[in-house]
Amino acid sequence: MERLLRRWRSFSGPLLSRCPPSQPPLCRAYHHPPGRVKRLALSRFFQPQNLREDQVVGLESRVSELTCKSHRLMLQTGLIHPAGPGCYHYLPFTVRAMEKLIRMIDQEMQAIGGQKLDMPSLCSAKLWRATGRWQLMGKELFQLQDRHNKEYCLGPTHEEAITSLMASQKTLSYRQLPHLLYQVTRKFRDEPRPRFGLLRGREFYMKDMYTFDCSAEAAHQTYDLVCDAYGRLFDRLGLRFVRVQAAVGSIGGTMSHEFHLPLNIGEDTLTACSNCGFTANVETLDPKQPNCPVCQGKLAETKGVEVGHTFYLGTKYSSVFNTEFINAQGKPSLVEMGCYGLGVTRILAAAIEVLSTEECIRWPRLLAPYQVCLIPPKKGSKEEMAIEPMETLYDNIAEALPQLQGEILLDDRTHLTIGNRLKDAKKLGYPFVVIAGKRALEQPCHFEVWCQNTEEVVFLPKQGLLDLLRKVQVV
Known part of the structure; x- marks a missing residue:
């Protein structure tokens, strides 16, 4: 028996050495550290945007069909996509x-x-x-x-x-x-x-x-x-x-x-x-x-x-x-x-x-697809060090306010400026947009908070932000 085992080891050793290394797991839409809540990352979402007017006109082929504000905005922000006359794909x-x-x-x-x-x-x-x-x-x-x-x-x-x-x-x-x-x-x-x-x-x-x-x-x-x-x-x-x-x-x-x-x-x-x-x-x-x-x-x-x-x-x-x-x-x-x-x-x-303006969607607050959008700074910018505090903030909100789990979205497209992502966020109508800018690097850390439904902008420390979001109702 021992002789058979020795022969098997001598034969299988070279074969095992030629086996390819184990592959890393596939990248998922949810980026989160072990033991933490899942982070919803915007870059992984299927949400095509057609933010230029000429792109939207091309989708429906006739300018006269875009006389309705809701129709135009829903096409622009990727909420719907035409499938045929009077029929639409309802997107995520x-x-x-x-x-x-x-x-x-x-x-x-x-x-x-x-x-x-x-x-x-x-x-x-x-x-x-x-x-x-x-x-x-x-x-x-x-x-x-x-x-x-x-x-x-x-x-x-x-x-x-x-x-x-x-x-x-x-x-x-x-x-x-x-x-x-x-x-x-x-x-x-x-x-x-x-x-x-x-x-x-x-x-x-x-x-x-x-x-x-x-x-x-x-x-x-x-x-x-x-x-x-x-x-x-x-x-x-x-x-x-x-x-x-x-x-x-x-x-x-x-x-x-x-x-x-x-x-x-x-x-x-x-x-x-x-x-x-x-x-x-x-x-x-x-x-x-x-x-x-x-x-x-x-x-x-x-x-x-x-x-x-x-x-x-x-x-x-x-x-x-x-x-x-x-x-x-x-x-x-x-x-x-x-x-x-x-x-x-x-x-x-x-x-x-x-409820909407000509440029930006406004939802009944209870129907907003996501209640909170977090925007970290651009990679390579002076505020880049605030990316990690923003990710930590995501976890803090989800853990402190369980009703908001699944209602927070991280705009991780850090190749874009804060301004470009804020423009997208305002167009999509998240009730609360939280930005990590220069003041996120101060002590104590302050975040810029856009309250879209009231059109207020405030700077709040983490505890102040949690107190504000604690009042948010969800269905």
Whole structure:
């Protein structure tokens, strides 16, 4: 046995000596020392920027399509990238902001009893023909056939699908109602003229909720409950909204309201009475009656972008699909329904349109993709020694303020000047930008802090900065 081992060692030694040295691990997007929190480094992010106007025009091919501020800024900063008419790639920063918005929507919907589900985007033509909407919506539907010649559409809305699902529950009792079922998913509409970026596209994200009650009175209570939740959501976002009387359109029902952000680029004209507070979309009013229908006061007009829509449907869909429950008398009865939509990607774009300057994005603070951007000095500059204190500051913030872990970004592109990186940071709209300049080398060390939402610039020591960031709320 020993002789065999000696022969093996003598044979394998030269082979082992020729083995290539072990390779260093692949470089990761997160640079951090062992035992420390992961540092998010901007240089590793997929975030293409097209900061020159001519580059942005080239992306969309026509200057006339860039008349919307949010559209131009989102292209410039690499938040979106065109994939086709009315369709966009949502890039990493946008996905982070959208995920935060969805978390807020989940909080508000679940606070009133909403239950989240997910329905197929492929909707059967059979269901849509049953309600007459296959013909009614016509070219607005993306229609297709499978290999078995079965017809479908890509769902722009899901009234038929959800009502059919509820109809399959044959033992539904009045004790189980109300049901508030919602989803956040992609929707599709074959817009004849997609424009304004995410404000009017052919593919978009929407939250749609469908409610089922045992009486008209209960359904109206649910209607008010959801409308109040919408109001709380926009208040949390810091967005001024207007709720107006609206037409039921192709959705149908007997009552409808729209939620708008007042914007000059809006495609809807809204009216409001200063005497009684009446508000409406002008399409619901008789053009021959210029005064308020409630008090005959004068109406003032504004433009708005629709970001939410609510409908009281009654039994419009439940009667088609025979969607029933067993009432208190033990007899079957049709459920009373409501439908409630929020444009997720439209809210993002409209918020940017409302809050931003012509040159720089401003987010609702809770939706900012990252709350803090740290900018160390340029390599080779007089302040280069402050690079290490800035990296240490990253770790200090993450350890002292756990709620900000994952919300801090280190702009490690130290081949660029502080000024160039600050310009990018202001354009992207981080609520707080922290710079290590000359005063970072002083004792005690002070950092330059740009508070973007208030447009203040202050110099703070590390503890002062931690105290400031401790107040930051995250979703």
